[in-house]
Amino acid sequence: MVFAPSAPDKRLDILGDAGESAGRSRMNAAVLMRITRMAFRHRARMAVAILATVLAAVFQLFVPQLLGRAVDQAQGLIGQAGAQAVEPSVAEAALLTTALLLLSASVLRGLATMMQNYQGEAVGQIIAYELRLAFYRQLQCLSASWRDRVHSGDLITRGMLDVEGVRLWVSTGVLRMVLLSVLIGGGAVILFQIDALLAAIALSMVPIIGVRASVARLKLREAWLALQEEMSLLTRVMEENLAGIRVVRAFAASAYEMSRFDRISERARQVSARRIALFVSSTTQMTFIYFIVMGLVLWVGGQKVLDGAITLGQLTEFLGFMLILQMPVRQIGWMVNSIARASTCGGRLFAVLDLVPSIADGPDARPLPPGKGVLRFQNVSFTYKGRRQDRPTLSGIDFEAKPGTMIGIVGPPGSGKSTIASLIGRTYDVDSGAITIDGMDIRQATVASVREAVAVVQQQSFLFTASLEHNIAYGAPWSDRANIERSAGASQLHDYINRLPGDYRTLVGERGVSLSGGQKQRLAIARGILPDSRIIVFDDATAAVDAVTEQRIRQAIASAMADRTVIVIAHRLTSLMHADEILFLEEGRIVERGSHAVLVALNGRYADLYRLQTREAGRPAPDAEAAS
Numbered sequence: 001m002v003f004a005p006s007a008p009d010k011r012l013d014i015l016g017d018a019g020e021s022a023g024r025s026r027m028n029a030a031v032l033m034r035i036t037r038m039a040f041r042h043r044a045r046m047a048v049a050i051l052a053t054v055l056a057a058v059f060q061l062f063v064p065q066l067l068g069r070a071v072d073q074a075q076g077l078i079g080q081a082g083a084q085a086v087e088p089s090v091a092e093a094a095l096l097t098t099a100l101l102l103l104s105a106s107v108l109r110g111l112a113t114m115m116q117n118y119q120g121e122a123v124g125q126i127i128a129y130e131l132r133l134a135f136y137r138q139l140q141c142l143s144a145s146w147r148d149r150v151h152s153g154d155l156i157t158r159g160m161l162d163v164e165g166v167r168l169w170v171s172t173g174v175l176r177m178v179l180l181s182v183l184i185g186g187g188a189v190i191l192f193q194i195d196a197l198l199a200a201i202a203l204s205m206v207p208i209i210g211v212r213a214s215v216a217r218l219k220l221r222e223a224w225l226a227l228q229e230e231m232s233l234l235t236r237v238m239e240e241n242l243a244g245i246r247v248v249r250a251f252a253a254s255a256y257e258m259s260r261f262d263r264i265s266e267r268a269r270q271v272s273a274r275r276i277a278l279f280v281s282s283t284t285q286m287t288f289i290y291f292i293v294m295g296l297v298l299w300v301g302g303q304k305v306l307d308g309a310i311t312l313g314q315l316t317e318f319l320g321f322m323l324i325l326q327m328p329v330r331q332i333g334w335m336v337n338s339i340a341r342a343s344t345c346g347g348r349l350f351a352v353l354d355l356v357p358s359i360a361d362g363p364d365a366r367p368l369p370p371g372k373g374v375l376r377f378q379n380v381s382f383t384y385k386g387r388r389q390d391r392p393t394l395s396g397i398d399f400e401a402k403p404g405t406m407i408g409i410v411g412p413p414g415s416g417k418s419t420i421a422s423l424i425g426r427t428y429d430v431d432s433g434a435i436t437i438d439g440m441d442i443r444q445a446t447v448a449s450v451r452e453a454v455a456v457v458q459q460q461s462f463l464f465t466a467s468l469e470h471n472i473a474y475g476a477p478w479s480d481r482a483n484i485e486r487s488a489g490a491s492q493l494h495d496y497i498n499r500l501p502g503d504y505r506t507l508v509g510e511r512g513v514s515l516s517g518g519q520k521q522r523l524a525i526a527r528g529i530l531p532d533s534r535i536i537v538f539d540d541a542t543a544a545v546d547a548v549t550e551q552r553i554r555q556a557i558a559s560a561m562a563d564r565t566v567i568v569i570a571h572r573l574t575s576l577m578h579a580d581e582i583l584f585l586e587e588g589r590i591v592e593r594g595s596h597a598v599l600v601a602l603n604g605r606y607a608d609l610y611r612l613q614t615r616e617a618g619r620p621a622p623d624a625e626a627a628s
Helices: 017-025 028-040 043-083 090-141 152-167 169-194 196-203 205-243 245-250 254-307 312-353 417-424 447-453 468-475 481-490 494-498 517-529 547-557 596-602 605-614 622-627
Strands: 375-382 394-401 406-410 432-437 454-457 535-539 565-569 581-586 589-594
Touching: 028 043, 028 090, 028 169, 028 312, 043 090, 043 169, 043 312, 090 152, 090 169, 090 312, 152 169, 152 205, 152 312, 169 196, 169 312, 196 205, 196 254, 196 312, 205 245, 205 254, 205 312, 245 254, 254 312, 375 417, 394 406, 394 417, 394 432, 394 565, 394 589, 406 417, 417 454, 417 535, 417 565, 447 454, 454 517, 468 481, 468 517, 481 494, 481 517, 481 547, 517 535, 517 547, 581 596, 581 605, 589 596, 589 605, 596 605
Parallel strands: 406 565, 406 581, 454 535, 535 565
Antiparallel strands: 375 394, 375 432, 581 589
16 A cells, blocks of 8 residues: 555645745654554554454563562572472472563563564555655656756655664664563552552652653754755765766866765764764763662662561562663663654654645546647746846747647746746746647646647757666657657758667666767657657657767658648757748747748848858847847
8 A cells, every 4th residue: 555645734846945944843743643554554453463462461461470479489499409308399390481481471472573563564564665665656646846846866865864764763663662561560569569668769760851852852853953954965066967977077076076075974973963962962861870870779678588578589570670671761762762763754844744745636627628739828928936036037928839739939038938838848837928839728637638738849858777678668668669659860860870880679777867968959859759649749859969960860750740730949040940830939938030031031030140140141239249
């Protein structure tokens, strides 16, 4: 069963850092209770684990009682032997019986402890599995506006280290609390029946250690949060370095990167050392209190034995109970550490899991109706979150693209060209106006149907560490080999692949490192045209392809694009000068529009850019340089 996160305090992912702060400030108890509820969804396993824990504690309580009885029996046997030397007496038989009972209690305690550990670990691993799936699913759904502000290294840390911290809560938190409760509660009942004063002394350490543990919990939680933040930063630096290792080597920056990594590693080590110091200090203080109390029990109990108030076996029973509590007392420190870690890690995880994707299906969303792929922008305006609202990224964009036609978009960097591509695929939602596909506003359609209808070929093409065949067929995984080869042929990549020893089964290196920039873009083009999408957007998809190959690609895919709506975004005019209509953007607005011939004749910004690129004129004017 897959865990579906639910919480009453959902936040839109557009809040970004604000949502993060809410996750950090959440009460420990609420986070721990939420993790505990997740554990108790597996009722059978948790029931067995708790029952085994209770049985382990009960059998452990039998041990000091049996030891005390054995001491009294042995003392009686010694006295009997001093009086007469005869056949083994009833006292010897009783002592043997006690020894067998002690052995049985120890074996049963071991079996119950084994079952407790097994079931506790099993539930923890199931929770980790469910959280990893839920976290990964949430990352697939959260909007690009949120991901733009969160580093992937931080998310990797949460998906790995924080999940591990939550997983341990069942065995080191819930079950350990049950064990301590039964041991202390049951032991208190037994000891108070023997001697109230000795029982009060023996149990006096519990409230003292409880107060000390509470103080340590607060400090440890802050230390855990600081450590997780440093580990997130460390993961981020490592990921960036590995991804950009060629740049690092090209600029001989290995020494700088090592010093940078060393600084962050040292900070993480210092925080970890501070956390360990807090943990060791609290555990040491608890153990010291334990030995002081045990000494008092031995001193007062010895006086009572001498006075005849209790037997030597009963004193042994007190001391045996104290010995049993020695490890649980130490475990209180570990349990405090587990509380701090689980509440910190759980808070960081739930801060992401509780976000509501801002790009999601509305309550009345329905799939796009069947159609040919008529795309229309109706007075669209858009501004990225966190940008100045008085300078929108797009303003008043209005155009229509029909099947069998091609719309070209050109303009200087930052004019909003790629933003149009993102809005068509509903990576972001418009602030005002509307984008329709076959007459339906895409905000009223399901996100899946919009993205099935729109294929976007980006300039920065991402390739998976898989075969060339799988990378091409990523958007249409059930495509047969013939269609895959046809798409590769249209992108002028088929001949290159055929020359490889493994042809289409050749593995692509991490992020396509084994391919050149032009080969990556051609593979991305093949991947984009393979699905039967109504609309296809080329976002500067041939920037790394030479002009001759680009012309071949354009000619090869012309037939495949004959019944589709095509949007071409480019800086190089040769990529779009054959378009039916060209839009020239500047500062988020359409300042010129028309065919190539019309725009050249207009002798405006487009014409300046065209002359600059084709060198038809002499030195370009300053306005042309600005347009370029």
